[in-house]
Amino acid sequence: MARRNNLAGWVLVSPVVVGLLVFTLYPFLASLALSFCEYDLFPPPRGVGAWNYETMFTRDPLVWKSLTNVLYYTALAVPLGIVMGVGLALLLDAKIKGLAVYRTLFFLPSIVPVVATSVLWIWLLNPQIGLVNTLLRLVGIEGPTWLASVAWSKPSLVFMGVWGVGGSMLIYLAGLKDIPASLYEAAVVDGANAWQRVRYVTLPMLTPVIFFNLVMGMIGAFQYFTQAYVMTQGGPLDSTRFYALHLFFEAFQYLKMGYASAMAWVLFIIVVGVTALLFRSQHRWVHYGR
Amino acid sequence: MSDEEEPTSRRRLLLWLVRGLFIAAAAVGMLWLFLGYEPPEERRWPGREKVVFWHMWTSNWAEVVRRICDRFNDSQDRYEVVPLTVFGGSLKTLIATSGGDPPDCMAQWEAVIPAWAARGALTPLDTLMPAEEWRALRDRMYPAVRDIGMYQDHFYGLSTGMNVWAVYYRPEYFRQTGLDPDKFPETLEELDALSDRLFQYDKDGRITRIGFTPRWLVHYIATFGGSLYDPATRQITFTNPKNVEALEWITSRADRYGFERILQFESGLSTTMAASWPFISGAYAMVLDGQWRVEQLAKYAPELEYRVAPLPPPKGGKPLACWSNGNFTIIPSGARNKAGAWAFMRFWSGVDKPERAAEFYTWGGWLPITPDVAAAPRYQAYCATYPHFRAFLQIMASPNVQVTPPVPVQAYMMSRLTWAEDAALRRHLSPREALEQAARETQRELENMGIGREGNRKEMLNVK
Incomplete structure (x- = not known):
């Protein structure tokens, strides 16, 4: 009976198992093998040992440039996203009129497709006729050329990222709902004011959710691609050439599939490394209410 | 096992059998879809040799291409060119070529000739025609038209319209x-x-x-x-x-x-x-x-x-x-019908009959590949309608026009x-x-x- 049930179970999960094996595990392992090959879509791939990895670190300055860009973006966008997400969640947790409307409004941008958001922001940040510079002109400031400026292109993308903070805001809101009311009551009895309640009750109790969003945000930031591809194509002067974008160009413009696979594996190792560091750090600042 | 359980477990077995058969049928169906199924296509001359032609034009341009293909199909009874607009054509052609199923010919405007020729993905066009024909064509073509198609002494792409x-x-x-x-x-x-x-x-x-x-x-x-x-x-x-x-x-x-x-x-x-x-x-x-x-x-x-x-x-x-850059037609190295593809390319570009091609070039507003096409009465009439075009023809004939190095x-x-x-x-x-x-x-x-x-x-x- 048990064996028959097992068989039935396997039959039912087989689409997922086969899908995982064929479409995830196989490409995963194939890309590892390809990273030691030169492969330009014309079979067979030709083994070149560690050449691709050597090239990355010694012969391709754009790898370093793209890594610097991605670190810059991660260091700015992830913390800013957390601060904005938590801040908005705290504001929208208050008992005010029309709360559902506000929550919907702030959440809405995060369900707009990334490409649509990017096109919208190209217009908003247009130096001549864009809304941002038009508003700045009203207060007497001649705004920069944003996406066309080496200095402002990355901050523009960070700025735009904040717009899509609604998704994480929703998770923070759920986290806020999970904090037992008794903790606040105890704090009030102890004479804590509003700020102290946020600082010593809300934030510590929210750290597991913040930790989750930090890890997911960091992974997402390291893979940052679509917006840069649509809006700047890596320019001006490679200032928005992010790692995943560089990888994409190497693979699909210059047909260096082996080299791009090596880049993907290095990115994988970096992301795993940073995630491991975050996990190691969590005992210092993440409170699970135990 | 009790007497009551026996029929239940049989029923269950039957049920699983039916489900298993259903899943197997679905899997076979999907495999058939992925591997074996070919959608029915409209062929006017199913008895002729098929020449698959991929290009990147849409809307009005696609209509011009369709008319040229129709003219070719009407002009002889051996081949039928079947045009198809393909988005992201470069990558798809490469994948199709490496997978062993490329189109017979393809129009391109991206600078792919040296990169693909170096990888052995293209057919040298000069090997598809007699040596004298190739020499004559090479000498007649505008310099930029010749240069854009060359890679290491072989000719890989025949222009269908240049830009200056x-x-x-x-x-x-x-x-x-x-x-x-x-x-x-x-x-x-x-x-x-x-x-x-x-x-x-x-x-x-x-x-x-x-x-x-x-x-x-x-x-x-x-x-x-x-x-x-x-x-x-x-x-x-x-x-x-x-x-x-x-x-x-x-x-x-x-x-x-x-x-x-x-x-x-x-x-x-x-x-x-x-x-x-x-x-x-x-x-x-x-x-x-x-x-x-x-x-x-x-x-x-x-x-x-x-x-x-x-x-x-x-x-x-x-x-x-x-x-200068431009549109050109190439034949992938694994194409099944190279002879048919080359016949079509000659027809379009006017290699054999410049007067006929002159008409096609006026349909697209394209710059021709040889001075003979430009001198054809039909093309001259087009220049009379659009006199500004003459400046571009003048530039096209200049030896000082450069293409991207191969x-x-x-x-x-x-x-x-x-x-x-x-x-x-x-x-x-x-x-x-x-x-x-x-x-x-x-x-x-x-x-x-x-x-x-x-x-x-x-x-x-x-x-x-």
Whole structure:
């Protein structure tokens, strides 16, 4: 009976198992093998040992440039996203009129497709006729050329990222709902004011959710691609050439599939490394209410 | 096991059997869909040999292509060309070629010939025709048409229409400024002086009309007498003094009017597509653009007064010089029906009968591949309807037209050249330094290709 049930179970999960094996595990392992090959879509791939990895670190300055860009973006966008997400969640947790409307409004941008958001922001940040510079002109400031400026292109993308903070805001809101009311009551009895309640009750109790969003945000930031591809194509002067974008160009413009696979594996190792560091750090600042 | 459980478990078994069969049938169906199924297609002549033709044109252009294919199909009874618009054609063709199922021929406009030919993905067209025919064709073709199809002594792509660039200008602005529109500058220095007079600003100093601002270094290399690659030494020659001179001129012009100001002004303009080309709305008094604008202007701005002149050379530079690219047709190396594909390409390009091809070129507003096509009465009638087109024909025949050098890293080369120009314009590096850095990187990329295949890729790619 048990064996028959097992068989039935396997039959039912087989689409997922086969899908995982064929479409995830196989490409995963194939890309590892390809990273030691030169492969330009014309079979067979030709083994070149560690050449691709050597090239990355010694012969391709754009790898370093793209890594610097991605670190810059991660260091700015992830913390800013957390601060904005938590801040908005705290504001929208208050008992005010029309709360559902506000929550919907702030959440809405995060369900707009990334490409649509990017096109919208190209217009908003247009130096001549864009809304941002038009508003700045009203207060007497001649705004920069944003996406066309080496200095402002990355901050523009960070700025735009904040717009899509609604998704994480929703998770923070759920986290806020999970904090037992008794903790606040105890704090009030102890004479804590509003700020102290946020600082010593809300934030510590929210750290597991913040930790989750930090890890997911960091992974997402390291893979940052679509917006840069649509809006700047890596320019001006490679200032928005992010790692995943560089990888994409190497693979699909210059047909260096082996080299791009090596880049993907290095990115994988970096992301795993940073995630491991975050996990190691969590005992210092993440409170699970135990 | 009790008596009562027996029928239940049998029923269950039966149920699982039915489900299993259902899943198996679904799996077989999906496999059939993925591997074996071929959608029915409309064939007018199912008995003929099929020639699969992929191209990148849509809407009206696709209709022009369809008409040319129909003409070919009606002209003989052996082949049937089946055209298909394919988006993202380059990558799809490569994947189809490496998977062993490429189209028989394909139209392209991306610079793929050297890169694909170096990988053995293309059929040399000169091997599909008798040696005398190839020699005759090579001698008849416009220089740029020949050069764009060549890679290491073989001919891989037959043009179906080239692009060259000339200066479009608005005579009314000349007159408003007290200038004579019949006297277009004969040197680049005169053009600069004219540009200064045609620029317009508002009271806050913002640009409201551009006189002439050069962008895209590649367009000016030829007229300055520079070059990007030396096939004899196999060296990238971005730092050729003439190239440096060209980039210094571009940056000096941008500095004069303010690079940021120009960026700001141009960012507020409409797209450059057809009817919304900012030249029509008066954003530019003079602008360098391609021959396709002539027909667009006739269609979308028939009342607009404009003229076209070849870019004047700088002192010591080359006249009637510009960069050229274009559409061309290629035959992937694994194509099943190469003979049919070549017959179709000859028919379209007028290799055998220029008068017939002249008609096709007028349908698309394309520049032909040989002077015979251009001289055909049909094409001359087209030029009489669109007299501005003559300036482009004049440039097309010039030996000073350059195409992107046939190196297998063309895409990379062009991206680095654009980077160098941007770096110089933004004063990130001097023009010389920017070109030096881009040359170093491109040369390294060329040398990086010299690995792997059959142990010595360097030899195969003929890269030093």
